Every structure is written in structure tokens, then in C-alpha cells.
Amino acid sequence: MKFQHILAIVSLLFTNICNAELIRGSGRGSTTSTSPQALYLLDDTLINSAGLVSDFASAIEYESYTTGLTDANPAPEGCYFYSQDWDDDAEWAQYYTPCYYQFTLGQRLQFEGFSQIHFNQALSSATWRLSQGSQYWIFASEIIDGIATLDVPMPADLRPGQYSISLNTSYSAGDNRSFFHVYTRDEIECNDELYAEGLCGYRGSASQSIGFSGYSESVLILPVNEAPVVLLFALSGWVFRRQQRNRQLLLVR
Numbered sequence: 001m002k003f004q005h006i007l008a009i010v011s012l013l014f015t016n017i018c019n020a021e022l023i024r025g026s027g028r029g030s031t032t033s034t035s036p037q038a039l040y041l042l043d044d045t046l047i048n049s050a051g052l053v054s055d056f057a058s059a060i061e062y063e064s065y066t067t068g069l070t071d072a073n074p075a076p077e078g079c080y081f082y083s084q085d086w087d088d089d090a091e092w093a094q095y096y097t098p099c100y101y102q103f104t105l106g107q108r109l110q111f112e113g114f115s116q117i118h119f120n121q122a123l124s125s126a127t128w129r130l131s132q133g134s135q136y137w138i139f140a141s142e143i144i145d146g147i148a149t150l151d152v153p154m155p156a157d158l159r160p161g162q163y164s165i166s167l168n169t170s171y172s173a174g175d176n177r178s179f180f181h182v183y184t185r186d187e188i189e190c191n192d193e194l195y196a197e198g199l200c201g202y203r204g205s206a207s208q209s210i211g212f213s214g215y216s217e218s219v220l221i222l223p224v225n226e227a228p229v230v231l232l233f234a235l236s237g238w239v240f241r242r243q244q245r246n247r248q249l250l251l252v253r
Contacts, residue, residue: 021101021102022075022076022099022100022101022102022112023099023100023101023102037064037065037181037182037183038062038063038064038181038182039062039063039064039065039117039179039180039181039182039210040052040059040060040061040062040063040179040180040182041059041060041061041062041119041121041122041173041177041178041179042059042060042177042178042180043060043176043177044176044177044178046059046180047178047180047201047206048201050200050201050203051180051182051201051202051203051204052180052182052201052202052204053200053201060121060177061119061120061121061122063117063118063119065116065117071115071116071212071213071214071215072113072114072115072116072126072148072167072168072169072212072213072214073113073114073167073214073215073217074111074113074128074165074166074167074214074215074216074217075098075099075100075101075111075112075113075217076099076112076113076114077114079098079099079217080215098215098217098218099217100217100218100219100220101165101217101218101219101220102219102220102222103154103219103220103221103222104221104222104223104224104225105154105158105159105160105221105222105223105224106154106224107154108151108152108153108154109130109139109150109151109152109153109154110149110150110151111128111148111149111150111165111167112147112148112149112150113126113128113147113148113149113150113167114146114147114148115143115146115148115167115169115212116146116212117146117212118143118145118146118169118171119171119179120144120145122171122172122173122174122179123171123172123173123174124142124143124169124170124171124172125140125141125142125143125169125170126140126141126142126143126148126150126167126168126169126170127139127140127167127168127169127170128140128141128148128150128165128166128167128168129165129166129167129168130163130164130165130219131163131164131165131166132161132162132163132164137155137158139152143169148167148169154221158221159221160221160222160223161220161221162218162219162220162221163218163219163220163221164216164217164218164219165216165217165218165219166213166214166215166216166217167213167214168211168212168213169211169212169213170209170210170211170212171209171210171211172208172209173207173208173209178206178207178208179206179207179208179209179210180204180205180206181204181205181206181207182202182203182204183202183203183204
């Protein structure tokens with residue numbers, strides 16, 4: 001067997017032993033409310049001094065949500081559950097366990113998170129924060145259709161131990177556009193003075209940018225398993241010595 005073939009096999013073995021992975025727990029639970037709210041991305045012409053014009057026909061994008069469903073979390077969506085049946089988040093903790101990440105020292109860091117609220121027509125970005133005590137490392141990535149993924153080399157100054165990872169997502173409306181948070185679609189602000197000026201609208205608040213964050217999850221950095229490293233170098237040395245001996249036999253002949 002050629003040297004490069006054996007080296008490839010051993011390297012594959014080494015990679016499989018030290019494979020990074022998301023360790024899935026039963027999930028992390030959170031309590032939500034039953035009161036729906038609305039968040040719009042729309043042209044500034046649809047906003048007046050009273051709020052969102054009452055006869056607006058459409059928005060560029062629209063998200064409906066309830067309290068407790070605005071998180072941006074650093075693990076896949078299946079690691080989180082939401083319900084109106086629990087009094088508080090502490091009840092969830094009795095029955096569910098969070099997901100967490102596990103890597104071997106020197107591996108690439110690979111994370112997948114998601115944002116409950118996302119706007120594809122807005123300028124978006126995702127910021128990841130890996131921390132341990134007062135130390136932290138910041139990474140940036142894209143977020144597409146509410147899914148944020150990160151794949152970066154592990155920082156050289158990381159050491160084996162337990163860390164925390166969090167995700168923040170941000171959206172910018174762009175020129176001549178705004179995000180508008182409508183408090184309720186059932187309440188129109190339209191007193192006599194506003195009506196006389198033709199300025200009725202749904203009450204709410206406008207902003208040029210919005211951002212979301214949520215839970216932090218655990219990240220375990222494990223020390224390198226010395227066994228596959230020793231095996232790699234031992235086999236490499238054995239193959240090298242065998243090739244040298246074969247060359248000597250050829251010279252003798």
C-alpha cells in the first residue's frame with residue numbers, strides 16, 4: 001500500500017474520532033403569550049404623525065409574533081419549544097435539557113442558529129459571541145431565511161473547557177424605509193385634530209433598525225485525544241521506514 005494511501009486512511013480515522021457535533025438535548029422551553037403583535041417593513045410614506053396610515057394596502061414584509069417569540073438563538077430551531085401552558089420558564093427546566101456544542105481543540109467552529117423574526121428584504125447580519133468569564137471572541141456571519149450559520153477556524157488562544165455561545169441578529173430598513181411595530185391593529189389613533197388633517201393611523205413605533213438576541217448555549221472544547229495522534233505518527237514512521245528499505249533493496253539488485 002502506498003504511503004499517501006495509508007496516510008489518507010489514518011487521517012480519516014483521526015477526523016472521525018475528533019468530529020465536532022451538536023449534542024441535542026430534549027430542548028429548551030420558553031413561555032409565550034396569546035397577544036399577537038405585528039412588525040412591518042414598509043415605505044416611509046405609509047407613516048404619519050399618528051402612526052401607520054389606517055388605509056395602507058401592503059407592506060414590503062410583515063412578521064406577526066407574540067411575546068416570547070422574538071428570540072435569536074445559537075442552536076437549531078428544534079432545540080427550542082414555546083408554549084402558553086406554562087406559568088414561567090422555570091417549569092420548563094424541570095422537564096427539558098438544552099442542546100450544546102462539542103469540539104476538539106483545533107477543530108473548526110461550526111454553529112447553526114436561527115431568528116424567530118427575520119426580514120429577507122432588509123439588510124441583515126448575525127453576530128456570534130463565544131465567551132468564557134471575561135474573555136470573549138466575536139464572529140460575524142450571514143443570516144438567510146432566518147438561519148444563521150458560522151464556520152470559522154478555532155481561535156489559537158482557546159483552551160479546553162466550557163464556553164458559552166450567543167447569537168445576535170440585526171436588520172436595517174434601508175433608505176426611505178422603516179420598521180414599524182404596531183401595538184394592536186384594533187386601535188386607530190384618530191382624534192378630532194388628527195381627523196381634520198387626515199392623519200389617522202395605527203398606534204406604534206418606527207425605527208430604522210431592529211435587533212434580536214436570546215439564550216446562550218454551552219460549548220465544550222475537549223483536549224485532543226492523543227491516541228489517534230500517536231497512531232498517525234507511528235504508522236507514518238512505519239511506512240517511511242518500509243519505503244526506505246524497499247529503495248535499498250532496489251539498489252542492491
